[in-house]
Amino acid sequence: MPNDWKIVLGILTVAVLIGLASLGRLHQRMKTLSENPHADEQARREVMAAPVATPTDVTVQAKMYWQSGQDQLAPVAIKLPLSADPVERSKQVLDGLITQPTPQQHTLPSDTTVLGFYVLPDGTAIADFSDALATETPSGIASEQTAVDSIVDTLKADVPSLQRLKILIHGQEVDTLAGHVDLTGFFDLNSAPAQPSIVPTQSGSISSTGSAAPVQKTVAPTALPHGS
Amino acid sequence: MRLSALHFRPYTFAFVALVCVLGTTSANVSAQQQPVQPASPLQTGPEKTPRPEAPVPTPSSGQPSSQSPALSSSYNPMIVLDPAHGGTDTGARGETGAIEKDLVLDYARMARAELQSEGFHVVMTRDDDSNPSYADRAAIANSYRNAIFISLHISTTGTFATVHTYYYQFGSAPVAPSDAANAKNTGPAEHSASLVPWEDAQFTQVGASERLAGALQAQFAQRFSGSSASPTPAAVRELRSVDAPAVAIEVASVSVKDPNSLAGLAGPIAVAIARGVQSFRTAAAAGAH
Numbered sequence A: 001m002p003n004d005w006k007i008v009l010g011i012l013t014v015a016v017l018i019g020l021a022s023l024g025r026l027h028q029r030m031k032t033l034s035e036n037p038h039a040d041e042q043a044r045r046e047v048m049a050a051p052v053a054t055p056t057d058v059t060v061q062a063k064m065y066w067q068s069g070q071d072q073l074a075p076v077a078i079k080l081p082l083s084a085d086p087v088e089r090s091k092q093v094l095d096g097l098i099t100q101p102t103p104q105q106h107t108l109p110s111d112t113t114v115l116g117f118y119v120l121p122d123g124t125a126i127a128d129f130s131d132a133l134a135t136e137t138p139s140g141i142a143s144e145q146t147a148v149d150s151i152v153d154t155l156k157a158d159v160p161s162l163q164r165l166k167i168l169i170h171g172q173e174v175d176t177l178a179g180h181v182d183l184t185g186f187f188d189l190n191s192a193p194a195q196p197s198i199v200p201t202q203s204g205s206i207s208s209t210g211s212a213a214p215v216q217k218t219v220a221p222t223a224l225p226h227g228s
Numbered sequence B: 001m002r003l004s005a006l007h008f009r010p011y012t013f014a015f016v017a018l019v020c021v022l023g024t025t026s027a028n029v030s031a032q033q034q035p036v037q038p039a040s041p042l043q044t045g046p047e048k049t050p051r052p053e054a055p056v057p058t059p060s061s062g063q064p065s066s067q068s069p070a071l072s073s074s075y076n077p078m079i080v081l082d083p084a085h086g087g088t089d090t091g092a093r094g095e096t097g098a099i100e101k102d103l104v105l106d107y108a109r110m111a112r113a114e115l116q117s118e119g120f121h122v123v124m125t126r127d128d129d130s131n132p133s134y135a136d137r138a139a140i141a142n143s144y145r146n147a148i149f150i151s152l153h154i155s156t157t158g159t160f161a162t163v164h165t166y167y168y169q170f171g172s173a174p175v176a177p178s179d180a181a182n183a184k185n186t187g188p189a190e191h192s193a194s195l196v197p198w199e200d201a202q203f204t205q206v207g208a209s210e211r212l213a214g215a216l217q218a219q220f221a222q223r224f225s226g227s228s229a230s231p232t233p234a235a236v237r238e239l240r241s242v243d244a245p246a247v248a249i250e251v252a253s254v255s256v257k258d259p260n261s262l263a264g265l266a267g268p269i270a271v272a273i274a275r276g277v278q279s280f281r282t283a284a285a286a287g288a289h
Helices: A001-034 A038-046 A087-101 A133-136 A139-157 B012-027 B101-115 B134-142 B177-183 B198-223 B258-265 B266-288
Strands: A058-067 A073-082 A114-119 A124-129 A164-169 A187-188 B043-044 B078-083 B121-123 B147-154 B161-166 B245-252
Touching: A058 A087, A058 A139, A073 A087, A073 A139, A087 A124, A087 A139, A087 B101, A114 A187, A124 A133, A139 B245, A187 B134, B078 B101, B078 B134, B101 B121, B101 B147, B101 B258, B101 B266, B121 B147, B134 B147, B134 B198, B147 B266, B161 B198, B198 B245, B198 B266, B245 B266
Parallel strands: A124 A164, B078 B121, B078 B147, B147 B245
Antiparallel strands: A058 A073, A114 A124, A164 A187, B043 B121, B161 B245
């Protein structure tokens, strides 16, 4: 056999051995991903919605309205660094609402991101969520109302300067969240602005949760201003 | 402008009501004597009973009325059954094959038969795999002077064979068209303050809707263990433009392992609906007296 052929065969043999060696690691990686379906979501979230940090951040006890039993909400106190700016504060609160709960507490799909948040001079807030909120929220009156209630109640508790809320999906006004609950109107937040009831703390970690009684009330949208 | 195009415009309902009022006044003819064809409902029943279109009531106090203005001592409502979704909109889908749009159509057909056996007149917003718009569904109910609107749904979550009834709840009084016009400084208001926008038609009916929901939920609580004793307010889109007592009924859930077990609920649900509607009608007639 010519020397050239021997060299080629040697290179090919080394390549095959390297490939076989990497197969084990590839298999291990696939197994890890399949065991943790949220890893992909987490990676996407890190790109789409980087954590919001502002110079005015102060770690406080924020109140999150998460699932407590079937289609019921309960306020849970967690420690979050929150900005003094209502827009940034609202983004931080909604990010916490989506990313911090346990799987049993989730009210919003974990893949959801806040694409934008705006506050008009009259206190009207506009929250723009990614498509995941509409496509991954379980279809149904109870499940959709629970998702909307958790957003409204949490913003009401943690951002007192907001008057009312409009929910958009990917920048668009939609009829319903996932086929049932009306998103064409505004949701009342704080018609009479109240002082924040949150207390600054020293730690930035999540505290042991202090759940209160489940909340059964329902928020309802008000009518759109006509001609708008 | 074609009349069919008007049908979908926001203020069409209020406009039609205004025309009816003016026409009735000028001709000095009772509205009870003016038959109006429904907007193309699929009507069945002991006899066809076209009814005059109801004038749109006014939210004078800014709060929902506690008594439906359409109620009378001879209260004989047209029952509008609304199987949700349809066509390409399947609604909730279970992993084992349960599909909301098909099951709620079966529920509606069964309820129609049960209601007819009790002497009610019934129409359905769809009796096939079509998917009428929210406006089309509401238009069918709004084309009758006395109607009851019942929308049927199946959830994705929840304990199997529990049933919950919902009624629409507005957060605050809708903005009157004249107020909105004035607020925009567009000159004199173009609409009378007595006109109610199409998308807020349910506002004056919330009280009656809550009572209807209560009557139905009482029946479900008796027949389906685990169902709550009282109805729940929720912003169900289909109810918003209905100018009649309107509720949504949601059965849990398509996540059941055996889809046939959901189909088996059709009979008990139909009976509960018929008894609940009968109870509401009796109470409404008594209240009118």
